Amino acid sequence: MIIGAGASGIGAAVKLLGQGVRDFVVLEKADGVGGTWRANTYPGCACDVPSALYSFSFAPNPAWTRAFAGQPEILDYLRDVATRYGVTPHVRFGTELTRAQWDDTARRWVLETTRGRFTARLVIAGAGPWNEPLIPDLPGLLDFPGEVFHSAWWNHDYDLRGKRVAVVGSGASAVQFVPRIQPHVASLHLFQRTAQWVLPKPDHHVPRVERYLLRRFPALQRALRSAEYLGMEALGVGFRHPAVLRAVQAVGRAHLLATVRDPALRRALTPDYTLGCKRLLFSNEYYPALTRPNVRVHPHAVRSVEGSTVVGTDGSRSEVDCVILGTGFRILDMPVAERVFDADGRSLADHWRGSPSAYLGTTVSGFPNAFLLLGPNLGTGHSSAFMILEAQLAYVMDAVRTIRAAGWSSVDVRPEVQAAYDAEVQAALPSTVYNAGGCSSYYLDVNGRNSFSWPWSTGRMRERIRVFDPAAYTVRAESDHSDRPLGDRA
Structure with missing residues (x-):
């Protein structure tokens, strides 16, 4: 079985x-x-x-x-x-x-x-x-009058356009969906308990000719897989010897500096721990999305939900129509x-x-x-x-x-x-x-x-x-x- x-x-x-x-x-x-x-x-x-x-x-x-x-x-x-x-x-x-x-x-x-x-x-x-999915035990969440869903149970029938949205969590899922919903919502409140290391993502479209060559010559794909494996294993050395990760952290800091000009926001997004202690995140779109006028980053966890208001542990209050839980598994x-x-x-x-x-x-x-x-x-x-x-x-x-x-x-x-x-x-x-x-x-x-x-x-x-x-x-x-x-x- x-x-x-x-x-x-x-x-x-x-x-x-x-x-x-x-x-x-x-x-x-x-x-x-x-x-x-x-x-x-x-x-x-x-x-x-x-x-x-x-x-x-x-x-x-x-x-x-x-x-x-x-x-x-x-x-x-x-x-x-x-x-x-x-x-x-x-x-x-x-x-x-x-x-x-x-x-x-x-x-x-x-x-x-x-x-x-x-x-x-x-x-x-x-x-x-x-x-x-991990659903946080937030006081008052069950009584929230608007829409609530976890990223793993995304409600595609709910139209986010023009809505005031609270995102709870800033992990791997949030890093991916926040840039996609940000252009469509009226306001986005990101509640970030801990700042994350976000590295640039070396992603790109694979041209048709490259796909043809990989299909025509399987050895090329095996070589690509081996190269990617060795590259990831080289990064893994740093996980076992944290001092090695300082060079990678420099890449993360440069990425943050290049995309977030506001010093206060940059401080809020700067991690205070060694890269790799939490799951590594990759995105070219996340930081730019957080700099948009309709986004507010709350560098605090959520304390409670009172009616349609999400209350942060710092006492901040945000009136929203929808709560999206990016709280992992x-x-x-x-x-x-x-x-x-x-x-x-x-x-x-x-x-x-x-x-x-x-x-x-x-x-x-x-x-x-x-x-x-x-x-x-x-x-x-x-x-x-x-x-x-x-x-x-x-x-x-x-x-x-x-x-x-x-x-x-x-x-x-x-x-x-x-x-x-x-x-x-x-x-x-x-x-x-x-x-x-x-x-x-x-x-x-x-x-x-x-x-x-x-x-x-x-x-x-x-x-x-x-x-x-x-x-x-x-x-x-x-x-x-x-x-x-x-x-x-x-």
Whole structure:
């Protein structure tokens, strides 16, 4: 069973089909594939990773029309991969997982969904961290008389022309949609809790002749992908050695100075932490949009909403017709963790207690035969999610091959192995910019622990997660009712 038909679920399905496994189902609560790229349709929605790198290595796309693809093209790409590789017939659309529990007697997962019950030997959770929007608990928001929506649930039926709009949040989504709506609204109030580092985006239209050459000579696209990978990895050195990022910060400061002439506004938009401590943002349009006469930047969070007035923590009051929440996603308290239970009925969220942890970001002790894609401590601030995903898929598929070939009924990562790995990761994080950059970011969970970031290079990740090691697991054969590590079976 695969949960989710976004990039993770599609990739897992393609790999299963590639090794001859056809007895699987993909559960998808929506009516189409694409995951976050299907759900997010806000104006200006695009990727901040180069297109050639933001795609599967086994399914290169020479037809990208921009160096950084927009949402419609990425969604079309994922749909094409799902169709071309035969994934779509395995997807059960409009089917949402409500509960999955491990049955230790049957050694199967029992999954309750909105369309009935399933049982499965193995579960691959591909719902991902960019699944459920984060809605802030703002006093009075529920009583706001105007229109309220999150950027991930954009209301295209609401006409913003001539409206007074408050935008809450200044992260990756806001940086993209603010320039698109600014020319049409009467006034725009941007509530910015923390100033962001915004770098110029080296985006451009890909000429038709270049697309032809990439299609005609696949080696060119492989070379482009490799060049983009090496460039992103060079930037990644700075994330592990924050002093290196000073040169990149100079680019950010120059970009701000060149586009924002007003000294007071420039001060409000100048970050007070090391670049990379929060997610890197790229835009050529964001700063210019904030300088327009109909825009006011509030360098404060929102305290409350009183009727149609949004009140900042500085006491400022803004009368608006619409509130748009650009407040991101439930990155660490992933909703799927509340729906997956061990044999004793304890949820994955109960096990984590606010601090997600998984061996190699993929398996959790007490949850046999279950694999998380884009799981805890695999996030990087510089590379493509597809690079992480493909590294994990190699590991999961090796596990599937091993389990099937050996005839094992279950594999469960040993708690001491998971604990040792987690300690290794946490020991490496304090020197990285994620922890030492001087900011408060979504990388840190409710307990103040970094449960999101990978502290090393992507190359090290690919090497570390490449091969499934049965010795790290407690393994049981179909006829075996003992519960011992594989190493004890010699």
